[in-house]
Amino acid sequence: MGMPAVAEDYMSIWNHPGEWTEEDYLALPRGAAKIELIDGRLLVSPMPSRLHQKYMQRLAVHLDAQSPDALDVVIEVNLRVGTDKILIPDLLATYEPGDTYVHDAKHVLLVGEIVSPSNRGEEWMQKSRFYARAEIPWYLLVERDAEGGPTLILGRREGECYVEHARATPGQELVFPEPLGTMDPAVLLRSR
Numbered sequence: 001m002g003m004p005a006v007a008e009d010y011m012s013i014w015n016h017p018g019e020w021t022e023e024d025y026l027a028l029p030r031g032a033a034k035i036e037l038i039d040g041r042l043l044v045s046p047m048p049s050r051l052h053q054k055y056m057q058r059l060a061v062h063l064d065a066q067s068p069d070a071l072d073v074v075i076e077v078n079l080r081v082g083t084d085k086i087l088i089p090d091l092l093a094t095y096e097p098g099d100t101y102v103h104d105a106k107h108v109l110l111v112g113e114i115v116s117p118s119n120r121g122e123e124w125m126q127k128s129r130f131y132a133r134a135e136i137p138w139y140l141l142v143e144r145d146a147e148g149g150p151t152l153i154l155g156r157r158e159g160e161c162y163v164e165h166a167r168a169t170p171g172q173e174l175v176f177p178e179p180l181g182t183m184d185p186a187v188l189l190r191s192r
Contacts, residue, residue: 022084026102034076037086038130048090048114055114055142055150055188056090063093066181071095071109073180078102079111081134087127090114091140093180105134109177112140132160138177142188150185 016024019040028035034045048056056075064073073093078086080102091112096103111131128139139155139162152174155162168174170186 020084022080022086025084025086034088036088037084038126040084051144052090052114055144058188058190059112059142059183060091062183062187063091063176063180066179067093068179071179079105079108081105081130081136085130087130089127089131090142105131105136108134108136110138110140110180111136112142114142115144128155128162129160132157132162138165140176142185150188152183152185 020037020042021040022037025035025037025042034047036043036045047053060073060075067073071093072095073091075091076088077092078101079089079092080086086102089111091110091114092103092108093110094103094108096107113127128141131139135157137157139157141153141155143151143153145151149170152168153164154166154174154176156165166174168183168185170184170189173182173184175182
């Protein structure tokens with residue numbers, strides 16, 4: 001049995017000459033990979049692990065339940081952080097109204113990333129600088145230890161970077177900026 005035929009139009013989308021623009025990016029088909037736009041280049045990442053996804057979901061559900069209706073806490077959405085810069089953070093707390101395909105940083109209270117073995121290093125540090133330059137006031141970093149246990153690190157924007165404001169491990173409470181409430185990282189470990 002041979003490979004299934006792929007429409008020529010689909011293949012032509014990926015054979016893109018030169019730098020990518022936001023318009024080019026938004027014309028891409030939606031698929032199984034996480035694709036971000038950074039200064040005319042595409043950053044393609046595989047979908048996260050099951051544990052990474054559970055952390056994202058549990059964190060979003062917990063924070064969303066404590067938030068007023070005007071603040072939405074969502075996972076893996078497009079966020080414009082500059083010209084030809086669209087990132088997909090793991091978590092976003094936004095006041096942007098309506099069903100938006102690309103969120104605007106000016107409506108964002110907090111952005112969050114979960115560090116895992118596949119995204120350790122320069123990638124998440126570079127993304128945090130983009131978030132700070134886009135003037136997003138709060139940044140949440142979730143680090144996983146060797147056993148998968150979470151540490152929540154809340155950063156407060158100072159200029160073009162974030163400085164640690166608070167940190168919590170399971171059994172401790174992290175106080176988020178108003179109106180997001182508090183959270184014990186043990187919530188991320190719950191079993192069904």
